[in-house]
Amino acid sequence: MNPLHDDKFASIERIQEGFKEAGYICSRKIATTLYLGYHLEKPILVEGPAGVGKTELAKTAATFAGVPLIRMQCYEGLDESKALYEWKYGKQLLYTQILRDQLNDITKGAEGLSDSIDKLHQYDDIFFSESFLEPRPLLKALRQEEGAVLLVDEVDKSDDEFEAFLMEILSDFQVSIPEIGTIQAETRPVVFLTSNNTRELGEPLKRRCLHLYIPLPGPRLEREIICIRVPGISEKLRMQLVSFIQQLRELDIKKVPSISETIDWARVLLLLHADRLSSDLIRETLHIILKFEEDIKVAEEHLYDMTRKAKREAEN
Amino acid sequence: MEKTISDFILALRSSGSTVSVSESIDAMNAAELIGYHDREAFRDSLSAVLAKSFHEKEIFAECFNRFFSFDTFSEETTRPPCGLASEHLEGSFPLAQMILSHDTAGLAASIREAARETGINEIKFFSQKGLYIQRIMRNMGLGEMQGVIRRLYQEDTSSSREMAERLEGARGYLFKNVKDFVEHQLGLFSGSAIEELVEDHLRNTRLSDLEERDFHRMHTIIRKMVKRLNDLHSRRRKVFKRGQLDFMKTLRKNVTYQGMLFDIKWKKKKVDRPNIVAICDVSRSVEAVSRFLLLFLCSLNKGLARIRTFIFCSNLIEVSQVFDEYPVEEAIAKLQSGKGLGIMLASTDYGQALRDLVEGWSGIITHKTTVLILGDARNNYGDPETGILKSIQERCKRLIWLNPEPRSLWGIGDSEMKRYLPYCHLAKECNTVNHLERVVDSLL
Numbered sequence: 207m208n209p210l211h212d213d214k215f216a217s218i219e220r221i222q223e224g225f226k227e228a229g230y231i232c233s234r235k236i237a238t239t240l241y242l243g244y245h246l247e248k249p250i251l252v253e254g255p256a257g258v259g260k261t262e263l264a265k266t267a268a269t270f271a272g273v274p275l276i277r278m279q280c281y282e283g284l285d286e287s288k289a290l291y292e293w294k295y296g297k298q299l300l301y302t303q304i305l306r307d308q309l310n311d312i313t314k315g316a317e318g319l320s321d322s323i324d325k326l327h328q329y330d331d332i333f334f335s336e337s338f339l340e341p342r343p344l345l346k347a348l349r350q351e352e353g354a355v356l357l358v359d360e361v362d363k364s365d366d367e368f369e370a371f372l373m374e375i376l377s378d379f380q381v382s383i384p385e386i387g388t389i390q391a392e393t394r395p396v397v398f399l400t401s402n403n404t405r406e407l408g409e410p411l412k413r414r415c416l417h418l419y420i421p422l423p424g425p426r427l428e429r430e431i432i433c434i435r436v437p438g439i440s441e442k443l444r445m446q447l448v449s450f451i452q453q454l455r456e457l458d459i460k461k462v463p464s465i466s467e468t469i470d471w472a473r474v475l476l477l478l479h480a481d482r483l484s485s486d487l488i489r490e491t492l493h494i495i496l497k498f499e500e501d502i503k504v505a506e507e508h509l510y511d512m513t514r515k516a517k518r519e520a521e522n
Numbered sequence: 523m524e525k526t527i528s529d530f531i532l533a534l535r536s537s538g539s540t541v542s543v544s545e546s547i548d549a550m551n552a553a554e555l556i557g558y559h560d561r562e563a564f565r566d567s568l569s570a571v572l573a574k575s576f577h578e579k580e581i582f583a584e585c586f587n588r589f590f591s592f593d594t595f596s597e598e599t600t601r602p603p604c605g606l607a608s609e610h611l612e613g614s615f616p617l618a619q620m621i622l623s624h625d626t627a628g629l630a631a632s633i634r635e636a637a638r639e640t641g642i643n644e645i646k647f648f649s650q651k652g653l654y655i656q657r658i659m660r661n662m663g664l665g666e667m668q669g670v671i672r673r674l675y676q677e678d679t680s681s682s683r684e685m686a687e688r689l690e691g692a693r694g695y696l697f698k699n700v701k702d703f704v705e706h707q708l709g710l711f712s713g714s715a716i717e718e719l720v721e722d723h724l725r726n727t728r729l730s731d732l733e734e735r736d737f738h739r740m741h742t743i744i745r746k747m748v749k750r751l752n753d754l755h756s757r758r759r760k761v762f763k764r765g766q767l768d769f770m771k772t773l774r775k776n777v778t779y780q781g782m783l784f785d786i787k788w789k790k791k792k793v794d795r796p797n798i799v800a801i802c803d804v805s806r807s808v809e810a811v812s813r814f815l816l817l818f819l820c821s822l823n824k825g826l827a828r829i830r831t832f833i834f835c836s837n838l839i840e841v842s843q844v845f846d847e848y849p850v851e852e853a854i855a856k857l858q859s860g861k862g863l864g865i866m867l868a869s870t871d872y873g874q875a876l877r878d879l880v881e882g883w884s885g886i887i888t889h890k891t892t893v894l895i896l897g898d899a900r901n902n903y904g905d906p907e908t909g910i911l912k913s914i915q916e917r918c919k920r921l922i923w924l925n926p927e928p929r930s931l932w933g934i935g936d937s938e939m940k941r942y943l944p945y946c947h948l949a950k951e952c953n954t955v956n957h958l959e960r961v962v963d964s965l966l
Contacts (some may be wrong), residue, residue: 218563236565242552253576303782406749412574413542419579495824 211271211353214307215244221270230259230266231430239418240267249376249397251361251412254420256402257464261359263420264398268355271396276350277357278343280364286371290381292340298333314446334385344375345389353393361411362401369411377414423465424450431465445520446483447472453512454495459504463495485513525638527568527679530589532643533710534572539581541572561590591711617663618670621692629696636661639785642707654704659697667693689810725753740955741817741850745958746820797890798916801879803897804858805870807836811926811953815896816854818958820845830886833857833874840883870900872938875909880910892920896952898927899939906938908945915945924952924961 207318211258214224221237232240243250252260268275278289302309312329336391341349347356361369375381399415400404401407409476423431430450432439447468463471471494480487487511496502531546550569565586573582620628640657667689674686721743724861771787779785800819804812819831831842843861844853860867887893893914899906923946925932925939933940943949952958 234562235566235569238556238563242567244569245555246548246551248548250570251574296784299783323818345589406575409540409542413544415574417574417579418547418570419576462687 210272211244214271215241217241224270225266226434227281228266228269229434230262231346231427231434232263236418236420239416240473243416244396247394249399249415251399251401251407251415251416252420253401253403254417255422255462256466257466258420259465260420261357261396264355264400265359267396267398271353271354271355272297273354274350275357276343276347276395277359279359280361280368281364282363282511284343284364284368287342289342289368290344290375291342291369294333294340298338301333313421326415331385336386339383339386345381347395347397348375348379348381348389348391350395351392354395356395356397358397358399360402360511361399362404362407364471366408369408373411373414376411377511392521403512424460425449428452428465428468432468435469439472439476440481442520443475443480443482446516447475449516449519450483450488450512451495453515454505457504457508459496459501460498461496461501467495483513483516485509488513529643530568530585531572533589534582534585536711537581538583538950539573539578545572554929557563566718569785582885585710588706615891617667617696618689618692619678621696622688629699632662633658633700635811637703637707642704643711645704645708648712650709651704651708655697655700658700658704662696662700664693664696689762692962740814743955744814744818747955748818764804797888798892799886800829800830800896801834801838801875801895803835803870804833804860804865805867805909806925807870807900808896808898809858812896813854813858814955815924817850820850822854830883832879832883833865834870834872834876834878835860836868836871836876838878839863840864840881867903869904871899871904872897872899872901873905873910876907876914880914887914887918889917889919891918892922893918895921895923895946896926897923898925898937899923899932899942900936900946901938903936906941907942911942911945913937915947921945922946922947923949924950924958926953927951928953 213220215221218234218237218241221240222232222234225237239250242248252263254260264277265275293513307389309326312325313322316325343356346487349353358372361372365371376397379394380388382388399411425448428451429444430443432448451468451471470493472489474494475483477488478487478491489506494504496505527549528546531541531549535541544800548571549568553564556567557562558564568586569579569582573579606709615631617627620632637654639661640654642654642658645651645654671686671689671693674682674689721739764788768787768789772783772785773781775787776783802812802815802819804816816833819829822829829842830840831845832838832840841857843864844856847853848856856863863944911921923939923942927937927939929951931937932943939949950957950961952961
């Protein structure tokens with residue numbers, strides 16, 4: 207990446223502080239990986255349960271470095287023409303129709319077919335030039351002069367073929383467009399790939415990336431996150447809320463609440479002007495953190511005990 | 523330090539994690555960038571570079587702690603007496619000096635150094651322990667020490683005798699520490715070698731001879747195998763002819779625009795994934811084998827192609843949904859007990875099973891289907907209904923029969939294999955995991 211950002215990524219501590227200012231609490235592990243990713247110029251593959259802030263990490267990295275975030279959402283059937291570049295076919299056709307008269311002028315004096323084709327050949331590159339090129343996220347990221355953060359979101363949802371295609375770009379940061387030539391990254395972007403593990407990623411892709419696993423946060427980290435993301439919430443409620451969520455994660459449920467759900471819940475409680483948790487309040491708002499009917503039933507069974515324990519823990 | 527990292531990578535590999543060459547280069551670069559002073563940052567950065575999945579992270583954490591553990595020397599009562607006059611040692615004898623002056627750090631370093639020279643990272647089996655201990659001791663200068671002890675005994679004065687005894691004590695102490703060290707290294711480097719041997723053996727063992735305790739290990743082997751098959755064949759599951767202009771279609775489509783080529787059509791062709799119907803015998807006679815066959819079908823079902831699975835004994839039922847609903851072990855236990863599934867576990871009836879299949883699910887067998895029958899064809903002298911098998915064979919793409927019995931037993935006693943044989947495209951003896959793999963490979 208650009209030497210411009212070197213001072214921002216100068217040390218692990220600097221990264222941690224900078225991210226905190228941008229509203230993202232990152233553990234030392236995350237900061238170390240970012241530091242390595244920046245200095246070794248390697249893409250970072252981020253894995254972890256849904257909602258722990260994988261996408262958020264890339265967004266914050268863009269804010270922190272002060273460069274644009276270019277995001278590419280992967281899905282089944284995604285291919286080069288949607289990820290890298292495409293010719294503006296419509297525009298090409300339209301222009302050839304509009305310019306028909308000029309084309310006639312060019313071929314006017316020519317004798318015979320081969321002669322006119324020869325004449326046309328002098329111009330044929332016009333229609334395959336940059337002005338007819340539609341850049342897609344990957345190409346866009348390579349052409350940013352100031353550098354960029356490229357987020358390839360949910361790469362596990364894409365096909366194997368696309369994964370293979372991605373490798374070329376990630377290792378050399380260049381693409382070749384047959385009609386134009388090779389396009390090299392002006393400054394290498396910082397690349398994040400996220401995966402939810404719906405399928406195992408290929409070994410070669412993993413080999414080219416640094417790997418970061420973000421687990422669900424412990425109580426201390428989660429309190430800090432809530433503190434920074436939902437600043438208006440009272441100290442006591444925050445303690446109770448985090449303790450409750452931590453207990454909830456221990457239950458045998460289908461989908462454990464993630465950080466994003468904790469934040470949502472905290473915001474809701476703030477809106478309701480709650481200053482402490484009570485069983486009734488939790489019961490009414492439980493659907494915000496749990497997304498399955500069965501899970502809510504399981505949680506309701508343990509509701510009383512968990513609330514009491516949360517209150518007790520908050521006081522200590 | 524580079525040597526240490528490459529040793530660490532060796533240890534990591536032997537604990538079952540795969541580390542490529544490019545990753546080890548990355549590890550060196552990362553270590554250079556981060557430095558060695560901060561243990562936590564060092565560990566985190568190596569972890570980011572070397573361990574590429576949650577499972578590997580766990581292996582990594584364990585291996586890191588073991589490998590970079592501080593050298594703890596055994597501090598025990600038999601430790602050699604200190605404060606010795608070194609008159610007999612003449613200063614030119616560092617090993618004994620170190621032991622006698624309790625320089626544990628120096629000793630640890632010299633053990634490591636000697637071990638490196640012997641190539642300890644190639645240790646594979648516990649039977650090599652003695653060899654390595656001897657080599658390390660020799661590299662550390664044991665021979666010299668023996669010489670000194672012998673000489674001291676020969677001098678035969680009271681002080682020299684005392685000195686010799688002390689040195690012998692020191693030798694014992696050293697031996698114990700080197701032994702600990704070698705055992706530690708064996709734990710680090712040998713991990714996978716024994717496992718590989720066992721695995722290799724299991725793959726070639728008859729399924730019916732496998733014991734209960736190997737079940738778990740078998741499960742891992744089968745999962746590995748299915749994963750490999752999957753890696754090989756999933757690619758073919760959807761091959762598109764993408765990016766080629768379909769000229770005919772484009773022309774046809776654009777007739778509406780007076781032949782102006784506005785709407786461009788591309789070639790697209792999707793290749794079907796394998797369509798398999800598996801029918802498995804779960805009766806008493808094949809009980810031991812069928813457990814593994816079911817395990818195999820289950821893994822296939824989860825990892826690979828979409829399979830319709832049926833089991834039968836006295837009658838036939840479909841069980842595809844059981845694999846979806848329950849985790850592997852539970853699913854297999856459920857299928858074997860047959861509780862709540864509506865299967866009758868009386869005497870095996872192949873005729874009835876075939877009739878059930880044709881009556882209940884006749885629609886699923888098309889010209890694209892591969893039918894896979896797993897069973898010993900022992901029909902208790904009932905009607906084999908070869909006619910139905912013939913009609914199935916005529917309708918399907920391929921009919922494969924896997925029989926756990928060796929070929930020489932086919933058709934003997936109540937086995938109807940010889941009568942079914944003409945209607946199978948392929949009939950094979952299948953009673954080891956390797957057999958299974960070969961068949962499935964040809965299937966896909």
